[in-house]
Amino acid sequence: MHTYKKIILTFFVLGSAISCTTSSIPQSPKLGQAMSPEELKKIDISIGPDGIGLPVGSGNAKLGAKVYQAKCLSCHGEKGQGKPVDALVGGIGSLSSNKPVRTVGSFWPHASTLFDYTRRAMPLQSPKSLTNNEVYAVSAYILFLNGIISEDYELSNQNLAQIKMPNHDGMIDFSKEKAVVYK
Amino acid sequence: MIKTKSEFQESRSLKEISLESADLASQENRQSESDRRKFMRTSLLALASSPALALADESIQKDFPSWSTTPGKGLNEYGQPSKFEAGIKRGIAKSYGDLAPGTGSARTPIEKLEGIITPSGLHFDRSHNGTPEIDPSKHQLSIHGLVDTPLNFSVQSLLRYPMISRTYFIECAGNSAANIIAPEPIQATAGTLHGLISCSDWTGIPLSVLLKEAGVNPQGKWVLAEGADASGMSRSFPIEKAMDNAMIALYQNGERIRPEQGYPMRLLLPGWEGNMNVKWLRSLKITAGPTHTKDETSKYTDPLANGKARQFTFELGVKSIITKPSGLMKLPNKGFYEISGIAWSGAGKVTRIEISTNGGKDWFDAQIDGPNQPYCLVRFRAPWSWNGEPAFLQSRAIDEKGNVQPTRAAYKANNAVDGRYHNNTIVTWAVLADGSVQNAYL
Numbered sequence: 001m002h003t004y005k006k007i008i009l010t011f012f013v014l015g016s017a018i019s020c021t022t023s024s025i026p027q028s029p030k031l032g033q034a035m036s037p038e039e040l041k042k043i044d045i046s047i048g049p050d051g052i053g054l055p056v057g058s059g060n061a062k063l064g065a066k067v068y069q070a071k072c073l074s075c076h077g078e079k080g081q082g083k084p085v086d087a088l089v090g091g092i093g094s095l096s097s098n099k100p101v102r103t104v105g106s107f108w109p110h111a112s113t114l115f116d117y118t119r120r121a122m123p124l125q126s127p128k129s130l131t132n133n134e135v136y137a138v139s140a141y142i143l144f145l146n147g148i149i150s151e152d153y154e155l156s157n158q159n160l161a162q163i164k165m166p167n168h169d170g171m172i173d174f175s176k177e178k179a180v181v182y183k
Numbered sequence: 184m185i186k187t188k189s190e191f192q193e194s195r196s197l198k199e200i201s202l203e204s205a206d207l208a209s210q211e212n213r214q215s216e217s218d219r220r221k222f223m224r225t226s227l228l229a230l231a232s233s234p235a236l237a238l239a240d241e242s243i244q245k246d247f248p249s250w251s252t253t254p255g256k257g258l259n260e261y262g263q264p265s266k267f268e269a270g271i272k273r274g275i276a277k278s279y280g281d282l283a284p285g286t287g288s289a290r291t292p293i294e295k296l297e298g299i300i301t302p303s304g305l306h307f308d309r310s311h312n313g314t315p316e317i318d319p320s321k322h323q324l325s326i327h328g329l330v331d332t333p334l335n336f337s338v339q340s341l342l343r344y345p346m347i348s349r350t351y352f353i354e355c356a357g358n359s360a361a362n363i364i365a366p367e368p369i370q371a372t373a374g375t376l377h378g379l380i381s382c383s384d385w386t387g388i389p390l391s392v393l394l395k396e397a398g399v400n401p402q403g404k405w406v407l408a409e410g411a412d413a414s415g416m417s418r419s420f421p422i423e424k425a426m427d428n429a430m431i432a433l434y435q436n437g438e439r440i441r442p443e444q445g446y447p448m449r450l451l452l453p454g455w456e457g458n459m460n461v462k463w464l465r466s467l468k469i470t471a472g473p474t475h476t477k478d479e480t481s482k483y484t485d486p487l488a489n490g491k492a493r494q495f496t497f498e499l500g501v502k503s504i505i506t507k508p509s510g511l512m513k514l515p516n517k518g519f520y521e522i523s524g525i526a527w528s529g530a531g532k533v534t535r536i537e538i539s540t541n542g543g544k545d546w547f548d549a550q551i552d553g554p555n556q557p558y559c560l561v562r563f564r565a566p567w568s569w570n571g572e573p574a575f576l577q578s579r580a581i582d583e584k585g586n587v588q589p590t591r592a593a594y595k596a597n598n599a600v601d602g603r604y605h606n607n608t609i610v611t612w613a614v615l616a617d618g619s620v621q622n623a624y625l
Contacts, residue, residue: 027345030396032334035325040333043325043466046407046417048474075282085279096490100601102481107492110475117477120415124283124312127413171484175421175473175495179529180485180605181586182593 047116051161054115058156059137061144067134068141071123080104080145089145092166105146109171111163114139136160271295273305274375285313285413288355289443290378293525294506299350299553299560301381303436308443309355309379311414311478315463319447322411324393324431328469331398338447341388341433348386349430349453350559352527354499355379356456356483360603362610363594368622373509376622377610380504380527382560383444385451386434391426394469403469407476408450411465418459419473420452420497428453428558431464453558454529455497456605458483486599499529500607501588503536503563503580514618517571522549523564528582531557535581538565542575542611542625543590549578557583574614575625591624 035043047053068080080088080103091101100106104114119135121127130138140155148163149155155163174180244252264271273289289308291301301307308314319338327333358379361369369376399422406425410416420429430451432440440446445462452459458478473479473495485493503526508514522540526533532555537546549565563578580588591608613623 028392028396029344031340031343032326032332032336032393032396035327035333035335039325039335040327044327044468045415046409046468046474046476048470048472075279084282095486095599096488098600100486100490100599102486102601104481108481110480113475113477113480116417116474120417121312121413121477124286124413127312127415170491171480171494172487172491173495174493175497177496177498178584179498179500179586179607180493180496180597181500182589182597182608 045116045120047112047119049110049112049161051112051157054112054157054160055132056157057132057136058154058158059133059135059140060154061137061141061149061151063133064137064139064141064144067130067138071130072138075124080142088142092146095167095170103146104142105148105166107167107170109165109167109169111139111143111160111165114142115160271305273307274372274378283312285310288357288379290374291381292372292374293378293380293504294373294509294512296506297523297562299382299525299562300436301383303383303438303441303444306381306383306435306441306444307353307355307379309357309457310412310443310462311416313413314442315412316442317411317447317463322447322465324448324464325466326393326397326469327466328407329400329403329471330394330469331400332396334393334397336393338433341431341448344388344392346386346433347389347430348384348434349451350382350384350554350556351451351453352380352382352558352560353451353457353460354381354502354527356458356496356499356604358457359606359608359610362622362624363591363598363606363608364601364603368624370510370622372511373504373506373610376510377504379457380525380560382525382527383435384437385430385432386437387430387432387448387451390429390431390450390467393431394425394467397469399469402471405470405473407466407468407470407474408459408461408464409466409468410445410461410463412463416458416461416463416478417474417476418461418479419470419476419495420455420459422469424452424455424497452497454499454531456483456499459497483604485604486602487597488599490599492599496605497529499527500605501528501530501533501580501582501586502526502607503533503578503588504610505538505576505578505612508576508614508620509612510620510622512620514569514614514620516618517569520567520569521564522567522576522578523562524549524578525560526563526578526580527558527560528580528584528586529558530582530584530586532583533561533580534583536561536563537579537581538567539577539579540567540574543577543579543609546579569614571616573616575623576612576614577609577625579609 075085077083088104091103091106094101136155143149277287291307324336359377432451449462505524507523526536536549538549539546549563552562552564594608611623611625613621
């Protein structure tokens with residue numbers, strides 16, 4: 001009887017020891033490596049509407065026209081009119097009509113998106129190949145063709161976030177809404 | 184004790200299995216040797232007692248097809264579908280033709296599949312500049328921005344984390360766009376029209392685990408997810424979703440995630456539009472607000488007739504599609520058919536699917552067959568007897584939040600003339616008197 005109790009007790013103590021060990025294993029192994037400032041700089045290329053993170057540099061539409069001729073025209077057409085791919089210019093004031101034309105000029109609410117997307121994704125055959133000054137210049141050219149800035153406006157990290165796009169107030173934020181239900 | 188022939192064969196195959204163990208094998212040998220003798224004795228007795236059978240001494244081989252009378256192909260390392268199913272493929276639509284062969288979509292042939300799991304090689308693929316070939320030993324996931332400690336995770340280190348498996352659908356926000364844009368219904372298969380929907384068993388790491396390790400600052404309210412592909416796909420989503428049920432998927436249907444689905448890892452935001460489930464995930468940047476990237480401003484927003492546009496319509500609406508019968512099929516004659524299809528909701532579980540065979544005048548309930556899980560496809564079925572007269576087949580899904588799949592007319596009334604995203608409206612298949620099935624607007 002005494003031995004029997006001892007065995008039970010041993011099992012009980014062992015059992016709790018095992019379960020204690022299991023529950024104390026971290027579910028969060030913390031295997032990430034702290035990033036160095038150099039690593040951060042290479043990874044962090046996105047630009048939001050506030051312009052934070054824009055690289056130092058500048059460019060105007062006159063220079064941008066040359067970049068456009070060399071790198072963009074074959075897809076986006078003469079002066080951003082489109083064909084074979086998306087038009088970049090025109091349509092301002094058309095959004096509430098029966099034939100809305102959605103381009104960078106008429107539809108894109110923020111100039112930061114133009115810089116960010118061109119730098120990361122364009123030109124299609126060699127994305128990320130334009131220099132920062134080339135991205136400023138070709139962005140200035142698209143904004144100039146849309147009548148948003150003048151031809152000699154020097155677009156830079158200092159002023160890009162202040163450019164007010166024609167459709168700046170055109171978006172209704174649905175991020176806090178559930179799925180749209182049509183009745 | 185005399186064994187039947189099948190029992191006898193079973194004991195022989197058991198022997199083969201146990202060859203690895205010499206002891207077991209020898210036991211089995213003795214056992215089956217005695218069985219075999221018993222069997223032979225019985226067979227010979229049967230032959231001798233039947234004169235007719237004894238005369239017709241020929242093999243049964245002529246009564247079998249060739250695949251039953253010759254050894255099959257050897258073992259292979261990675262199985263493929265039967266060559267007779269070679270036509271089951273994704274339909275490819277290139278947005279810009281051969282100018283950008285990797286831009287566009289490969290659509291799941293939903294009308295040729297059953298159940299709820301999409302085979303990995305048939306999962307739809309919507310890519311914006313091709314499928315990158317990523318060396319996992321040179322790929323990292325970086326978590327940075329408004330965090331205490333910016334962290335890099337190697338793929339190897341992520342594979343060591345505690346994992347979860349969940350079955351989730353992914354649907355492109357542009358799925359079914361043609362049925363809203365085209366003034367007249369396009370005659371095509373269900374997969375061509377609605378095949379930007381697929382469902383897989385995903386295994387990976389809850390995103391909240393990694394974010395807590397980096398330490399999200401109180402002002403960090405959004406996350407920017409970015410892919411390592413040539414388009415640098417990037418999308419913003421609220422931190423609440425990240426902490427709720429977002430996951431980093433490393434496996435799809437049991438094997439490492441396919442290249443077209445984001446190898447070596449993709450983001451999964453259950454129930455939210457496909458484009459946000461960023462493939463080839465390389466960076467998660469914690470931000471104070473949305474970044475307003477190209478694909479959350481110029482695309483995937485819902486323009487309205489007044490010129491404004493809804494932005495960040497993340498949750499996908501409740502939706503269903505009849506896959507059998509469906510577009511371009513032909514019913515050979517009147518009589519019994521099973522109506523079958525798929526339903527899903529970005530709000531959680533589908534609770535009910537109703538069927539109409541007369542264009543929405545009368546509805547009856549379909550049966551949900553198999554598992555019913557949140558943010559996952561369900562398979563529905565309903566028996567139908569076609570009387571040979573024209574019919575209009577529709578399905579209408581309802582989810583656990585009470586959302587009801589809307590009509591095409593309701594969508595058109597609430598969106599700009601060129602609105603095309605987030606089309607979850609009721610699909611109509613018209614069955615003509617000759618049995619042909621057509622896409623129809625009602």
